Amino acid sequence: MDTIYALATARGRAGLAVVRISGPAAFAAGSALCGTLPVARRAGLRRLMWGGELLDEALVLSFAEGASFTGEAVVELHCHGGPAVVGAVLRALADQPGLRLAEPGEFTRRALENGVLDLAQVEGLADLIDAETEAQRRQAVRVLSGSVGQKVEGWRRDLIRAGALLEATIDFADEEVPVDVSPEVLALIDGLMADLGREAAGVAAAERIRDGFEVAIVGAPNAGKSTLLNQLAGREAAITSEIAGTTRDVIEVRMEIAGLPVTFLDTAGLRDTADPLEQAGIERALARARAADLRLFLTDGSPLPGLDPEGDDLVVLGKSDTRSGVDGLAVSGKTGAGVPELLARIGEILGERVGSAGALVRERHRVAVTRAIAALAESRAEVVRPDSRVELAAEHLRQAVRALDALVGRVDVDDLLGEIFASFCIGK
Numbered sequence: 001m002d003t004i005y006a007l008a009t010a011r012g013r014a015g016l017a018v019v020r021i022s023g024p025a026a027f028a029a030g031s032a033l034c035g036t037l038p039v040a041r042r043a044g045l046r047r048l049m050w051g052g053e054l055l056d057e058a059l060v061l062s063f064a065e066g067a068s069f070t071g072e073a074v075v076e077l078h079c080h081g082g083p084a085v086v087g088a089v090l091r092a093l094a095d096q097p098g099l100r101l102a103e104p105g106e107f108t109r110r111a112l113e114n115g116v117l118d119l120a121q122v123e124g125l126a127d128l129i130d131a132e133t134e135a136q137r138r139q140a141v142r143v144l145s146g147s148v149g150q151k152v153e154g155w156r157r158d159l160i161r162a163g164a165l166l167e168a169t170i171d172f173a174d175e176e177v178p179v180d181v182s183p184e185v186l187a188l189i190d191g192l193m194a195d196l197g198r199e200a201a202g203v204a205a206a207e208r209i210r211d212g213f214e215v216a217i218v219g220a221p222n223a224g225k226s227t228l229l230n231q232l233a234g235r236e237a238a239i240t241s242e243i244a245g246t247t248r249d250v251i252e253v254r255m256e257i258a259g260l261p262v263t264f265l266d267t268a269g270l271r272d273t274a275d276p277l278e279q280a281g282i283e284r285a286l287a288r289a290r291a292a293d294l295r296l297f298l299t300d301g302s303p304l305p306g307l308d309p310e311g312d313d314l315v316v317l318g319k320s321d322t323r324s325g326v327d328g329l330a331v332s333g334k335t336g337a338g339v340p341e342l343l344a345r346i347g348e349i350l351g352e353r354v355g356s357a358g359a360l361v362r363e364r365h366r367v368a369v370t371r372a373i374a375a376l377a378e379s380r381a382e383v384v385r386p387d388s389r390v391e392l393a394a395e396h397l398r399q400a401v402r403a404l405d406a407l408v409g410r411v412d413v414d415d416l417l418g419e420i421f422a423s424f425c426i427g428k
């Protein structure tokens with residue numbers, strides 16, 4: 001096994017830069033640079049020397065095999081974060097035999113291979129590193145902490161219990177079966193199917209938390225759409241003017257609302273026009289607005305050509321600073337009046353849409369539980385048949401276990417058989 005090293009923090013100038021070394025030669029490589037390594041998991045200040053030259057002074061940490069992020073021996077060098085310092089330290093490591101630069105994701109892959117993280121946790125780690133909003137962080141940290149694996153454990157227990165009940169029937173096939181196990185088996189299957197069904201349905205919501213929402217601002221020319229966008233962005237993201245038909249291209253501004261990633265789209269004002277350029281802008285506006293998750297109609301009350309509010313779409317009166325006695329949602333892009341209320345309303349609507357997010361957060365997860373549900377349905381159909389083929393019913397349960405094991409990257413079924421026989425021995 002190679003010993004790998006890489007800069008673990010972002011490239012560029014910073015206060016600190018962490019270089020991580022992992023593998024059997026990590027301690028030797030670390031001590032070659034810093035002399036004696038500090039005691040495992042205790043930081044020690046060391047002079048990093050190479051070729052008789054002082055490279056940097058760094059805080060050095062070591063982690064023993066079996067007690068590190070990768071599961072291997074690991075050394076971390078917390079250097080000063082200048083590009084030249086990092087370059088010199090990386091060159092000193094490259095000089096050492098048996099060491100090579102890590103490939104992308106290789107530390108995490110080793111953590112997976114060594115059973116420190118399961119597959120879902122690896123996905124959670126990737127999401128946590130990418131998380132930009134609170135909802136994304138909360139979801140990712142939950143997955144990284146092992147929530148998917150815990151769910152799988154619970155589902156597995158039920159499946160193994162159902163399997164053991166069926167196996168007991170097989171063994172008694174020649175004799176009198178002491179009790180009819182099918183009611184308990186069916187109850188377990190039904191409970192699992194309901195739980196898995198809920199989880200499968202929640203994946204779409206979890207994916208929205210990760211991918212975010214698009215909210216299109218639409219309205220007639222000069223309704224104040226670009227002014228509102230700039231107010232939301234806190235900067236001049238779009239050109240505004242008193243000329244109707246100013247905006248042509250769709251302008252995007254990314255924000256966080258109620259912890260969710262939201263991209264606002266400023267679009268061309270909708271009207272019938274003979275100008276081919278303006279018409280092209282209007283077509284873009286309509287296409288993006290229709291594809292968006294939510295549309296914000298900024299109006300003075302008159303209808304728009306080509307687009308009508310539907311579902312949760314918001315109809316908001318614009319330029320509220322020029323009006324008096326308005327009821328309902330009203331904003332002024334110019335003064336910012338009504339903007340907090342508008343954002344709160346959008347947060348409510350989108351928050352409701354992600355409310356069904358559960359433990360499973362990816363399409364891969366949805367596919368796995370959908371497979372498990374199909375296997376459970378087959379098993380159930382077999383159990384309720386008048387002449388049930390119990391072996392078949394049990395085999396479908398094993399398929400369900402395998403499908404769920406894929407969630408955490410465990411495809412080995414030997415331990416399932418072991419567990420089935422362990423529980424089966426009871427009372428026999």
Ligand SMILES: Nc1nc2c(ncn2[C@@H]2O[C@H](COP(=O)(O)OP(=O)(O)OP(=O)(O)O)[C@@H](O)[C@H]2O)c(=O)[nH]1
Nearest residue numbers: 221222223224225226227241245246247269333334
């Ligand atoms: N008083 C007042 N004027 C506004 C407000 N919002 C926009 N305006 C003015 O209305 C005119 C049009 O504003 P824009 O933001 O360019 O309108 P738009 O909807 O983006 O227009 P198009 O891109 O041409 O469709 C400008 O002169 C703005 O200064 C507002 O809230 N209050």
Ligand SMILES: [K+]
Nearest residue numbers: 222241243246
């Ligand atoms: K305008």
Ligand SMILES: [Mg+2]
Nearest residue numbers: 225226246247
């Ligand atoms: Mg505009």
